[in-house]
Ligand SMILES: [Zn+2]
């Protein structure tokens with residue numbers, strides 16, 4: 229598979245409409261793995277990095293989930309292609325900036341990606357749309373075990389999987405969920421949530437921005453520690469935390485509706501108006517407007533089927549995707565024009581808001 | 592990251608940066624597994640460590656580096672496998688190779704307790720790789736036995752070792768790889 233066809237084909241993230249849920253947009257798990265007796269990527273000599281890359285790419289390509297995958301070095305990717313892969317969460321910023329001897333293998337459906345020579349020799353990742361921690365774990369552990377047939381992992385019984393950074397030792401697993409939490413943001417409760425979640429050993433990050441005022445109200449919650457607990461225990465604990473965040477978000481929505489439904493619907497209606505008519509939209513503003521439409525969908529102002537459209541637009545409104553669609557490179561000001569145009573055309577045919585069914589609110 | 596708890600203190604402050612000796616102006620607190628961790632940084636180090644960029648910043652990383660005092664007794668240790676030293680670790684914040692964990696055991700072990708939920712791995716084990724490794728270890732030992740036996744003209748032992756080698760070799764799974 230080529231990078232061009234991968235970029236233009238449907239992905240797990242943007243097109244798996246069937247499993248879209250109201251609050252958790254996406255589940256992601258990644259495992260760090262290293263080859264035994266081999267210098268970590270940051271310390272390996274260029275020739276050694278090339279050798280590691282060759283061995284790992286070959287091993288990954290031989291596993292069954294990676295049949296007909298995209299198997300490419302970072303050097304072969306253009307800046308724009310790298311940006312698109314970052315925006316789809318298929319590679320990290322760190323990998324996209326790698327000098328040489330780095331690469332990625334991405335499955336045809338874009339659910340799996342394996343980065344080679346990022347911070348560790350292998351960063352295996354699985355993405356699942358919706359709230360699917362268990363499924364994601366089953367998928368990734370299977371791929372990991374398949375790789376074991378071809379590669380000798382660096383592992384000790386006490387420290388577990390050995391990683392370049394000691395903060396990833398043990399399971400070397402980071403499990404996360406991308407959550408849409410507009411009501412907690414509107415009612416200024418995010419900082420409180422961040423603190424509480426931190427105390428439970430989990431980390432909250434804004435996905436398209438900083439800390440608690442992330443644009444789009446989208447946050448990533450993941451486990452902080454990797455050693456001393458099994459993967460199953462970490463996932464179970466994360467699941468409990470996510471469940472309780474979902475409850476808090478639903479409560480916050482209910483409270484907002486009880487206190488002043490008019491105010492909330494006004495926000496949703498105005499967002500719709502701006503998306504239909506504006507001519508300049510920054511990425512941050514677009515995220516926030518789309519977030520309000522998504523909230524509107526959850527509140528039955530728009531039909532459920534529109535949810536996957538919004539999730540696709542969250543990605544397509546990003547600079548890399550926008551420039552790819554327009555086949556060119558544009559400066560930020562031009563991008564704001566293009567983004568507004570893109571969203572105007574998308575919302576010209578969007579179902580109109582219906583506020584009459586929304587009086588008792590929940591989805 | 593914990594933006595709410597990132598307090599920029601612009602007043603004169605006696606605290607020194609954990610990474611260099613300059614006066615610290617950025618103070619971070621984070622709770623990891625119910626333990627409170629504090630890091631003090633100067634403006635330059637805070638910038639360099641991406642404290643302002645939540646996606647690139649890991650407090651655990653900082654704690655790790657701050658805990659590495661150059662005067663510790665392990666300061667002169669080198670990893671035999673890759674030549675990594677403790678000052679390399681301080682500079683990169685990452686280890687050189689898996690064997691470094693042996694060489695810098697004394698530095699790593701005390702960190703783990705503050706960094707993680709526990710200090711012993713209880714999760715997945717690469718079963719197939721370990722089985723393979725034990726087979727290879729067995730083979731290496733038998734081959735050594737064989738050479739020794741031949742050298743000291745113990746031909747019965749040599750024959751036994753040879754038989755065992757061919758037996759073990761039949762159980763070897765597909766060929767594993769590592770970039771040695
Ligand atoms: Zn400093």
Ligand SMILES: [Zn+2]
Nearest residue numbers: 670673688691
């Ligand atoms: Zn080493």
